[in-house]
Amino acid sequence: MHRVLVSLLSALDSLVAAAVGVAVAVAPLTVLWIVVFGALDLGAVWQTSAAIWQLGHAVPLHVTLPDLYLAQTGIDPALAGFAVSLPPLGFAAFTFLFAARSGARAARAGAWVTGVVTGLLVFTAFATLVAITGAAALVRVELWQAILFPSAFYGVGVLGGAIRVAWSDGDDGIIDELRARLDTRPGAWPEFPSLAARGGAIVLTSLSGVAALLLAVVLIVRGPQIVALSQSANLDGLGAVVMGLGQILYLPTLIVWALAFVAGPGVALGAGAVVAPGGTQLGILPGIPILGALPESTSPWLLALVLLPVAAGAFAGWAVRSRLSPRGGQADAESTGLLIALTATIGVLAALGAALLAVLASGALGPGRLSEVGPDPAALALAIGIEVGLGAGILLLAPRRRPGEETTPTPDAATPGRDGWSDGAP
Incomplete structure (x- = not known):
C-alpha cells in the first residue's frame, strides 16, 4: 500500500x-x-x-x-x-x-x-x-x-x-x-524475545480475566449494598444515568484493584484503610455506589487466591515450552540456560506490567484521607513476580521425556523370555 x-x-x-x-x-x-x-x-x-x-x-x-x-x-x-x-x-x-x-x-x-x-x-x-x-x-x-x-x-x-x-x-x-x-545464535535462542513476550502477555491477560471475573462475582454478591448506596444518593433518572456511565468508565480501574486483591497486597483506601485477603479495615468512604462492593471483612481462606497468579504463570510456562522448536536437537532447544532465562523474564515482565497497572489505577479522589487510594505498585510487582515466576518455573524447568525417547527394560532373572520362561531358567 x-x-x-x-x-x-x-x-x-x-x-x-x-x-x-x-x-x-x-x-x-x-x-x-x-x-x-x-x-x-x-x-x-x-x-x-x-x-x-x-x-x-x-x-x-x-x-x-x-x-x-x-x-x-x-x-x-x-x-x-x-x-x-x-x-x-x-x-x-x-x-x-x-x-x-x-x-x-x-x-x-x-x-x-x-x-x-x-x-x-x-x-x-x-x-x-x-x-x-x-x-x-x-x-x-x-x-x-x-x-x-x-x-x-x-x-x-x-x-x-x-x-x-x-x-x-x-x-x-x-x-x-x-x-x-x-x-545466528545457536539453539532456540532466536525465539527468546517472542517466547518471553508471549509468556508475559499470557500472564497479564489471564490475571486480568481472573480479576474481571472476581469483580463480577463481587458486584453480584454485594449488589444489595450497591443499590442501597444508590438509593441514599436520591438521584433522579438522569443523575442515575450519569453516575452509571461514570462507574462503567472506572471498571478497568476496579479490575486492577481486584488484581491487587488476588495477588495479596490488596488496595489502600486512604490512611489506615486497606482491603486485602489477609485483612480488611475500612473507614468513612464517599457515597459512591460502586464502593459498596468493598467488603467490610475478609476471611483468611481468601489467601488461597494467590494460587491463581501461580496458575497463570504455570499456564504461560506450558504455552511457551510447547512452542519451543528444536534447532539442532531437543537438548539444544531446551537448554537449561534458555529455560531459566525464560522463567525469569516472564516473571519480570509480569511484575513490570502489574506495577504499571498499579500506578495507573492509583491516585487521589479528593482531599484528606482520599488523597491516596489504590494498590501499591512496588508490593504488587513483588508479589506478582514471585508468584508468576514460581508457576512458570514449575512448567518450564520440570524435566520431561523427549519425543522419541523410550525406556528399554534391562533383562534379569525375573524377566520372562520369549518362550514364557524366565531368562536363565533351564
Missing part, C-alpha cells in the same frame, strides 16, 4: 480515537446541562469534557473551589484546593486498543514506521488542542502532562501493535534485520 495512503489512514485512526473519547464525555454532559440549567453553555461543557478526557488518560486535575461555594456549603477553606488523579481507565483502554489496531494495520500494509509516526503526531496535535482550549479556572492541569500523557497511551499502543505484526509477518526493514541477527 502506498505510504501516503497509510499516512492518511493512520491520521484518520488517531482522530477517531481522540474524538470518540471526547464524545463519550461531551454527549451525556450536554444532555445533563440542558435538563438541569435549561440552556446550553458550550464553553463550560467543553471545559468539563476536556478535563474528564484528560483525567481518563492519567492527567491529574487540580481543583479549586470558589469562595462563594465554600460559604454556602460550610466547607473548611483549608480543603478548597485538592487534586483528583485517580483515572477512569476506560478512556485510556479505548485509546490504547484503538491505537494498537491502527499500528497493526499499518504494519500489514508494509509501512509501519510511517503509520506510527503519522498517527502519533496527529493524536499529539489533538491532545494539545484539547489542553489549550479546555483550560478552566476551577480545574487546572499542567500543560505538559495534558499533552504527554494521552499521547503516551496512543504512542505505546500504536507502536506495540505495529511491532507485533512486523515481528510475526516481517517488514523488509529493521525488524527483519534484527531477526536475522538473532537467527
